Amino acid sequence: MQFHRFPAMDSDTFSELADLTLDRSGQVLHPGKLALYDARLMPLLRCEGFSSAAELAGCIRERGHEALGSETVGRLVNGGGRFFSDPDTLSHCVDEFLTARAIRQKGGKLRIWCAGAGHGQEAYSLAILLGENEALKGLSIDLLATDMSSEAVERIRAGTYSHFEIQKGLSVNRMLAHFRPLADRSWQALGPLRNRVAVRVHNLLDSAEGLGRFDLIICRRVISTMAPVGQMRALENLSDRLLPGGLLVTGEHETISCLPEVFETDAEHRNLHARAGETEGAAAAA
Protein backbone atom coordinates (compact mmCIF):
# COMPACT_ATOMS: atom_id res chain seq x y z
CA MET A 1 0.00 0.00 0.00
CA GLN A 2 1.38 3.43 -0.93
CA PHE A 3 0.70 6.46 1.27
CA HIS A 4 0.57 9.96 -0.12
CA ARG A 5 2.93 12.28 1.74
CA PHE A 6 1.53 15.72 2.48
CA PRO A 7 3.67 18.89 2.46
CA ALA A 8 4.46 20.39 5.88
CA MET A 9 2.08 23.11 7.04
CA ASP A 10 3.31 26.62 6.12
CA SER A 11 3.21 29.51 8.60
CA ASP A 12 0.26 31.30 6.92
CA THR A 13 -1.83 28.12 7.08
CA PHE A 14 -0.81 27.59 10.70
CA SER A 15 -1.91 31.15 11.60
CA GLU A 16 -5.24 30.66 9.84
CA LEU A 17 -5.90 27.32 11.54
CA ALA A 18 -4.72 28.67 14.92
CA ASP A 19 -7.24 31.54 14.63
CA LEU A 20 -9.98 29.09 13.65
CA THR A 21 -9.08 26.84 16.59
CA LEU A 22 -9.12 29.71 19.07
CA ASP A 23 -12.47 30.85 17.74
CA ARG A 24 -14.14 27.42 17.72
CA SER A 25 -12.61 25.72 20.77
CA GLY A 26 -10.96 28.48 22.80
CA GLN A 27 -7.73 26.47 22.63
CA VAL A 28 -4.32 27.81 21.68
CA LEU A 29 -2.08 26.13 19.08
CA HIS A 30 1.69 26.49 19.41
CA PRO A 31 3.91 27.20 16.38
CA GLY A 32 6.60 24.92 17.81
CA LYS A 33 4.32 21.90 17.35
CA LEU A 34 3.75 22.10 13.59
CA ALA A 35 4.85 18.50 12.96
CA LEU A 36 2.36 17.27 15.56
CA TYR A 37 -0.50 19.22 13.97
CA ASP A 38 0.50 17.92 10.52
CA ALA A 39 0.30 14.38 11.86
CA ARG A 40 -3.09 15.00 13.48
CA LEU A 41 -4.55 16.44 10.26
CA MET A 42 -3.15 13.78 7.94
CA PRO A 43 -6.07 11.30 8.26
CA LEU A 44 -8.58 14.10 7.59
CA LEU A 45 -6.66 15.32 4.50
CA ARG A 46 -6.52 11.77 3.19
CA CYS A 47 -10.18 11.08 3.93
CA GLU A 48 -11.49 14.34 2.43
CA GLY A 49 -9.15 14.28 -0.59
CA PHE A 50 -7.12 17.43 0.14
CA SER A 51 -3.54 17.65 -1.06
CA SER A 52 -2.34 19.88 1.80
CA ALA A 53 -3.39 21.65 5.00
CA ALA A 54 -3.35 24.91 2.99
CA GLU A 55 -5.97 23.51 0.61
CA LEU A 56 -8.10 22.39 3.56
CA ALA A 57 -7.84 25.84 5.20
CA GLY A 58 -8.74 27.48 1.86
CA CYS A 59 -11.85 25.30 1.52
CA ILE A 60 -13.03 26.21 5.05
CA ARG A 61 -12.39 29.92 4.41
CA GLU A 62 -13.85 30.24 0.92
CA ARG A 63 -16.83 27.96 1.22
CA GLY A 64 -17.63 28.77 4.84
CA HIS A 65 -17.67 25.03 5.45
CA GLU A 66 -18.92 24.96 9.07
CA ALA A 67 -18.79 21.20 9.70
CA LEU A 68 -15.38 20.79 8.09
CA GLY A 69 -14.06 23.69 10.20
CA SER A 70 -15.27 22.07 13.41
CA GLU A 71 -13.87 18.70 12.40
CA THR A 72 -10.49 20.27 11.56
CA VAL A 73 -10.32 21.99 14.96
CA GLY A 74 -11.41 18.80 16.71
CA ARG A 75 -8.55 16.88 15.08
CA LEU A 76 -5.99 19.62 15.82
CA VAL A 77 -6.72 19.77 19.54
CA ASN A 78 -7.25 16.05 20.16
CA GLY A 79 -4.06 14.41 21.34
CA GLY A 80 -5.53 10.96 21.99
CA GLY A 81 -5.11 9.62 25.49
CA ARG A 82 -4.37 6.54 27.54
CA PHE A 83 -6.31 4.22 29.80
CA PHE A 84 -6.16 4.81 33.56
CA SER A 85 -4.18 7.99 33.20
CA ASP A 86 -3.76 9.21 36.81
CA PRO A 87 -5.30 6.04 38.32
CA ASP A 88 -5.27 7.43 41.88
CA THR A 89 -7.59 10.27 40.91
CA LEU A 90 -9.94 7.92 39.05
CA SER A 91 -10.04 5.55 42.04
CA HIS A 92 -10.76 8.48 44.36
CA CYS A 93 -13.64 9.59 42.12
CA VAL A 94 -15.26 6.14 42.04
CA ASP A 95 -14.31 4.45 45.32
CA GLU A 96 -14.56 7.49 47.58
CA PHE A 97 -16.47 10.39 46.06
CA LEU A 98 -19.22 8.54 44.15
CA THR A 99 -19.55 5.81 46.77
CA ALA A 100 -19.98 8.38 49.57
CA ARG A 101 -22.43 10.35 47.45
CA ALA A 102 -24.47 7.24 46.69
CA ILE A 103 -24.67 6.42 50.40
CA ARG A 104 -25.62 10.02 51.30
CA GLN A 105 -28.42 10.19 48.77
CA LYS A 106 -29.52 6.61 49.61
CA GLY A 107 -29.21 5.23 46.08
CA GLY A 108 -30.95 7.15 43.33
CA LYS A 109 -29.13 8.06 40.16
CA LEU A 110 -25.55 9.19 39.73
CA ARG A 111 -24.48 11.10 36.62
CA ILE A 112 -20.92 11.45 35.34
CA TRP A 113 -19.66 13.58 32.44
CA CYS A 114 -16.29 13.08 30.73
CA ALA A 115 -16.01 16.45 28.99
CA GLY A 116 -13.49 16.75 26.16
CA ALA A 117 -13.21 12.97 26.15
CA GLY A 118 -10.86 12.62 23.17
CA HIS A 119 -10.85 9.00 22.04
CA GLY A 120 -12.64 7.82 25.17
CA GLN A 121 -9.94 5.96 27.12
CA GLU A 122 -10.84 7.87 30.27
CA ALA A 123 -14.57 7.22 29.90
CA TYR A 124 -13.96 3.49 29.41
CA SER A 125 -11.50 3.43 32.34
CA LEU A 126 -14.22 4.95 34.51
CA ALA A 127 -16.79 2.47 33.19
CA ILE A 128 -14.44 -0.41 34.13
CA LEU A 129 -13.91 0.99 37.64
CA LEU A 130 -17.65 1.54 38.13
CA GLY A 131 -18.26 -2.09 37.18
CA GLU A 132 -15.61 -3.30 39.64
CA ASN A 133 -17.01 -1.30 42.56
CA GLU A 134 -19.26 -3.54 44.68
CA ALA A 135 -20.82 -0.63 46.60
CA LEU A 136 -22.12 0.94 43.39
CA LYS A 137 -23.55 -2.30 41.94
CA GLY A 138 -27.24 -2.04 41.17
CA LEU A 139 -27.27 1.75 41.16
CA SER A 140 -28.39 3.67 38.14
CA ILE A 141 -25.29 5.46 36.81
CA ASP A 142 -25.20 7.57 33.65
CA LEU A 143 -21.78 8.01 32.09
CA LEU A 144 -21.61 10.53 29.27
CA ALA A 145 -18.53 11.20 27.12
CA THR A 146 -18.49 14.27 24.88
CA ASP A 147 -16.01 15.73 22.44
CA MET A 148 -16.25 18.51 19.88
CA SER A 149 -14.94 16.23 17.12
CA SER A 150 -17.49 13.95 15.50
CA GLU A 151 -14.62 11.65 14.49
CA ALA A 152 -13.61 11.33 18.16
CA VAL A 153 -17.21 10.67 19.17
CA GLU A 154 -17.53 7.95 16.53
CA ARG A 155 -14.33 6.36 17.80
CA ILE A 156 -15.65 6.34 21.36
CA ARG A 157 -18.92 4.86 20.16
CA ALA A 158 -17.06 2.10 18.29
CA GLY A 159 -14.78 1.54 21.31
CA THR A 160 -11.94 0.51 19.00
CA TYR A 161 -8.29 1.04 19.91
CA SER A 162 -5.11 0.29 18.02
CA HIS A 163 -2.68 -2.38 19.10
CA PHE A 164 -0.54 0.39 20.68
CA GLU A 165 -3.40 2.34 22.32
CA ILE A 166 -4.92 -0.71 24.03
CA GLN A 167 -1.64 -1.55 25.78
CA LYS A 168 -1.09 1.88 27.34
CA GLY A 169 -2.44 2.02 30.87
CA LEU A 170 -4.65 -1.08 30.65
CA SER A 171 -3.62 -4.27 32.44
CA VAL A 172 -3.81 -7.54 30.51
CA ASN A 173 -6.54 -8.83 32.83
CA ARG A 174 -8.77 -5.80 32.24
CA MET A 175 -8.00 -5.94 28.51
CA LEU A 176 -9.11 -9.58 28.31
CA ALA A 177 -12.18 -8.95 30.47
CA HIS A 178 -13.52 -6.01 28.48
CA PHE A 179 -12.07 -6.06 24.94
CA ARG A 180 -11.68 -8.47 22.05
CA PRO A 181 -9.16 -8.44 19.18
CA LEU A 182 -10.33 -7.66 15.64
CA ALA A 183 -8.87 -8.97 12.38
CA ASP A 184 -6.68 -5.87 11.90
CA ARG A 185 -5.11 -6.45 15.37
CA SER A 186 -6.97 -3.49 16.91
CA TRP A 187 -9.13 -4.22 19.98
CA GLN A 188 -12.79 -3.38 20.52
CA ALA A 189 -14.65 -2.84 23.78
CA LEU A 190 -17.20 -5.58 24.38
CA GLY A 191 -20.90 -4.68 24.22
CA PRO A 192 -21.53 -4.47 27.99
CA LEU A 193 -18.69 -1.95 28.40
CA ARG A 194 -19.70 0.09 25.34
CA ASN A 195 -23.28 0.19 26.56
CA ARG A 196 -22.18 1.85 29.80
CA VAL A 197 -20.86 4.92 27.94
CA ALA A 198 -23.22 7.31 26.16
CA VAL A 199 -21.52 9.63 23.65
CA ARG A 200 -22.38 12.96 22.14
CA VAL A 201 -20.75 15.78 20.17
CA HIS A 202 -20.43 18.86 22.36
CA ASN A 203 -18.25 21.96 22.36
CA LEU A 204 -17.22 23.13 25.84
CA LEU A 205 -17.69 26.75 24.77
CA ASP A 206 -21.38 26.08 24.20
CA SER A 207 -24.04 25.90 26.89
CA ALA A 208 -24.49 22.33 28.10
CA GLU A 209 -28.00 22.86 29.40
CA GLY A 210 -29.37 20.04 27.25
CA LEU A 211 -27.09 17.51 28.91
CA GLY A 212 -28.70 17.80 32.35
CA ARG A 213 -26.74 18.12 35.60
CA PHE A 214 -24.00 15.90 36.95
CA ASP A 215 -22.54 14.63 40.22
CA LEU A 216 -19.06 14.32 38.73
CA ILE A 217 -17.46 16.12 35.79
CA ILE A 218 -14.02 15.08 34.57
CA CYS A 219 -12.37 17.52 32.21
CA ARG A 220 -8.64 16.95 32.08
CA ARG A 221 -5.94 18.53 29.97
CA VAL A 222 -8.44 20.69 28.09
CA ILE A 223 -9.10 23.83 30.15
CA SER A 224 -5.42 24.73 30.55
CA THR A 225 -4.90 24.60 26.78
CA MET A 226 -7.49 27.35 26.34
CA ALA A 227 -6.94 31.09 26.17
CA PRO A 228 -8.23 32.90 29.32
CA VAL A 229 -11.53 33.94 27.71
CA GLY A 230 -12.22 30.35 26.62
CA GLN A 231 -11.24 29.01 30.04
CA MET A 232 -13.75 31.27 31.75
CA ARG A 233 -16.53 30.37 29.36
CA ALA A 234 -15.87 26.64 29.59
CA LEU A 235 -15.60 26.71 33.39
CA GLU A 236 -18.86 28.65 33.68
CA ASN A 237 -20.56 26.09 31.45
CA LEU A 238 -19.16 23.21 33.50
CA SER A 239 -19.99 24.77 36.85
CA ASP A 240 -23.52 25.41 35.65
CA ARG A 241 -23.93 21.67 34.97
CA LEU A 242 -22.49 20.45 38.27
CA LEU A 243 -24.92 19.59 41.06
CA PRO A 244 -24.40 21.15 44.51
CA GLY A 245 -21.78 19.09 46.31
CA GLY A 246 -20.58 17.75 42.94
CA LEU A 247 -16.95 17.37 41.95
CA LEU A 248 -15.03 18.85 38.99
CA VAL A 249 -11.80 17.02 38.19
CA THR A 250 -9.11 18.71 36.11
CA GLY A 251 -5.67 17.41 35.05
CA GLU A 252 -3.10 16.35 37.59
CA HIS A 253 -0.62 19.10 36.82
CA GLU A 254 -3.04 21.55 35.25
CA THR A 255 -3.06 25.12 36.47
CA ILE A 256 -6.54 26.62 36.38
CA SER A 257 -6.29 30.34 37.00
CA CYS A 258 -9.90 31.48 36.73
CA LEU A 259 -11.90 28.90 38.65
CA PRO A 260 -15.37 30.31 39.52
CA GLU A 261 -15.88 31.14 43.22
CA VAL A 262 -18.50 28.44 43.57
CA PHE A 263 -15.67 25.87 43.60
CA GLU A 264 -13.48 24.95 46.52
CA THR A 265 -10.20 23.29 45.53
CA ASP A 266 -9.00 20.38 47.68
CA ALA A 267 -5.95 21.42 49.69
CA GLU A 268 -4.16 18.13 49.09
CA HIS A 269 -5.34 17.22 45.58
CA ARG A 270 -5.19 20.46 43.63
CA ASN A 271 -7.07 18.97 40.64
CA LEU A 272 -10.25 18.24 42.64
CA HIS A 273 -12.71 21.11 42.83
CA ALA A 274 -15.90 20.65 44.87
CA ARG A 275 -18.94 22.72 44.06
CA ALA A 276 -20.36 24.38 47.14
CA GLY A 277 -23.85 23.53 48.34
CA GLU A 278 -25.90 20.71 49.71
CA THR A 279 -26.01 17.39 47.93
CA GLU A 280 -29.21 16.69 46.09
CA GLY A 281 -30.42 13.86 43.88
CA ALA A 282 -29.01 14.08 40.40
CA ALA A 283 -32.03 12.57 38.78
CA ALA A 284 -34.33 15.16 40.31
CA ALA A 285 -32.14 18.05 39.24
CA ALA A 286 -31.33 16.76 35.75
Next chain:
Amino acid sequence: MKTCLVVDDSRVVRKVAGRIIENLEFSVSEASDGAAALAQCQEAMPDAILLDWTMPVMNGIDFIRALRRAPGGERPVVVFCASENDPERIGEALRAGANEYVIKPFDADIIHSKFSQVGLV
Protein backbone atom coordinates in the same frame (compact mmCIF):
# COMPACT_ATOMS: atom_id res chain seq x y z
CA MET B 1 19.57 -1.54 41.00
CA LYS B 2 16.85 -3.98 39.92
CA THR B 3 17.71 -6.68 37.40
CA CYS B 4 15.83 -7.80 34.30
CA LEU B 5 16.48 -10.78 32.06
CA VAL B 6 15.36 -10.32 28.44
CA VAL B 7 14.64 -13.69 26.80
CA ASP B 8 14.11 -13.64 23.03
CA ASP B 9 15.64 -15.48 20.10
CA SER B 10 15.83 -12.24 18.10
CA ARG B 11 19.02 -10.27 18.77
CA VAL B 12 17.28 -7.08 17.56
CA VAL B 13 14.38 -7.50 19.99
CA ARG B 14 16.80 -8.21 22.86
CA LYS B 15 18.77 -5.07 22.02
CA VAL B 16 15.73 -2.77 21.61
CA ALA B 17 13.91 -4.09 24.69
CA GLY B 18 17.16 -4.04 26.68
CA ARG B 19 17.74 -0.35 25.94
CA ILE B 20 14.17 0.55 26.92
CA ILE B 21 14.43 -1.40 30.18
CA GLU B 22 17.87 0.07 30.98
CA ASN B 23 16.24 3.49 30.70
CA LEU B 24 13.84 2.35 33.44
CA GLU B 25 16.96 1.91 35.61
CA PHE B 26 17.31 -1.86 35.41
CA SER B 27 20.50 -3.80 34.94
CA VAL B 28 19.71 -5.97 31.91
CA SER B 29 21.03 -9.41 30.91
CA GLU B 30 20.01 -11.47 27.88
CA ALA B 31 19.23 -15.04 26.90
CA SER B 32 18.27 -16.36 23.46
CA ASP B 33 16.08 -19.30 24.56
CA GLY B 34 14.26 -20.71 27.58
CA ALA B 35 16.97 -23.23 28.51
CA ALA B 36 19.70 -20.57 28.59
CA ALA B 37 17.38 -18.30 30.59
CA LEU B 38 16.68 -21.09 33.10
CA ALA B 39 20.41 -21.65 33.57
CA GLN B 40 20.89 -17.92 34.26
CA CYS B 41 18.00 -17.92 36.76
CA GLN B 42 19.55 -20.86 38.62
CA GLU B 43 22.68 -18.71 39.08
CA ALA B 44 20.77 -15.63 40.22
CA MET B 45 17.05 -14.88 40.10
CA PRO B 46 16.36 -11.55 38.36
CA ASP B 47 13.67 -9.15 39.63
CA ALA B 48 11.93 -9.16 36.25
CA ILE B 49 11.88 -11.28 33.09
CA LEU B 50 10.67 -10.10 29.68
CA LEU B 51 9.83 -13.36 27.92
CA ASP B 52 9.23 -14.29 24.28
CA TRP B 53 6.88 -17.17 23.47
CA THR B 54 8.27 -18.97 20.41
CA MET B 55 11.96 -19.81 20.76
CA PRO B 56 14.19 -22.76 19.86
CA VAL B 57 15.34 -25.32 22.48
CA MET B 58 12.78 -24.27 25.12
CA ASN B 59 9.77 -22.00 24.45
CA GLY B 60 8.42 -19.33 26.81
CA ILE B 61 5.57 -21.45 28.23
CA ASP B 62 7.86 -24.38 29.10
CA PHE B 63 10.38 -21.92 30.58
CA ILE B 64 7.89 -20.20 32.88
CA ARG B 65 6.43 -23.51 34.08
CA ALA B 66 9.95 -24.72 34.93
CA LEU B 67 10.83 -21.37 36.52
CA ARG B 68 7.77 -21.31 38.78
CA ARG B 69 8.62 -24.82 40.03
CA ALA B 70 12.26 -23.92 40.76
CA PRO B 71 13.40 -22.74 44.23
CA GLY B 72 12.85 -18.94 44.39
CA GLY B 73 11.21 -19.12 40.96
CA GLU B 74 7.98 -17.59 42.21
CA ARG B 75 9.79 -14.30 42.90
CA PRO B 76 10.60 -12.79 39.46
CA VAL B 77 7.86 -10.73 37.84
CA VAL B 78 7.39 -12.22 34.37
CA VAL B 79 6.09 -10.10 31.51
CA PHE B 80 5.38 -12.17 28.43
CA CYS B 81 6.25 -10.38 25.19
CA ALA B 82 4.95 -12.09 22.07
CA SER B 83 3.09 -11.35 18.85
CA GLU B 84 0.27 -13.74 19.83
CA ASN B 85 -2.96 -11.76 20.42
CA ASP B 86 -5.56 -14.52 20.75
CA PRO B 87 -7.20 -14.08 24.19
CA GLU B 88 -7.14 -17.86 24.73
CA ARG B 89 -3.39 -17.99 24.16
CA ILE B 90 -2.78 -14.91 26.31
CA GLY B 91 -4.83 -16.61 29.03
CA GLU B 92 -2.61 -19.69 28.67
CA ALA B 93 0.48 -17.53 29.35
CA LEU B 94 -1.18 -16.02 32.44
CA ARG B 95 -2.24 -19.43 33.75
CA ALA B 96 1.31 -20.68 33.27
CA GLY B 97 2.48 -17.95 35.66
CA ALA B 98 3.00 -14.72 33.69
CA ASN B 99 2.17 -11.50 35.55
CA GLU B 100 1.62 -9.28 32.50
CA TYR B 101 1.58 -9.54 28.73
CA VAL B 102 2.97 -7.29 26.00
CA ILE B 103 1.78 -7.83 22.45
CA LYS B 104 4.52 -7.24 19.86
CA PRO B 105 5.35 -4.85 18.31
CA PHE B 106 5.94 -2.64 21.33
CA ASP B 107 7.36 0.78 22.08
CA ALA B 108 8.97 2.31 25.17
CA ASP B 109 5.63 3.63 26.44
CA ILE B 110 4.05 0.16 26.37
CA ILE B 111 6.96 -1.44 28.24
CA HIS B 112 6.85 1.36 30.80
CA SER B 113 3.06 1.01 31.16
CA LYS B 114 3.23 -2.78 31.62
CA PHE B 115 6.12 -2.59 34.09
CA SER B 116 4.06 -0.01 36.05
CA GLN B 117 1.05 -2.35 36.10
CA VAL B 118 3.05 -4.95 37.98
CA GLY B 119 4.83 -2.52 40.29
CA LEU B 120 8.27 -2.76 38.71
CA VAL B 121 8.53 1.00 38.17
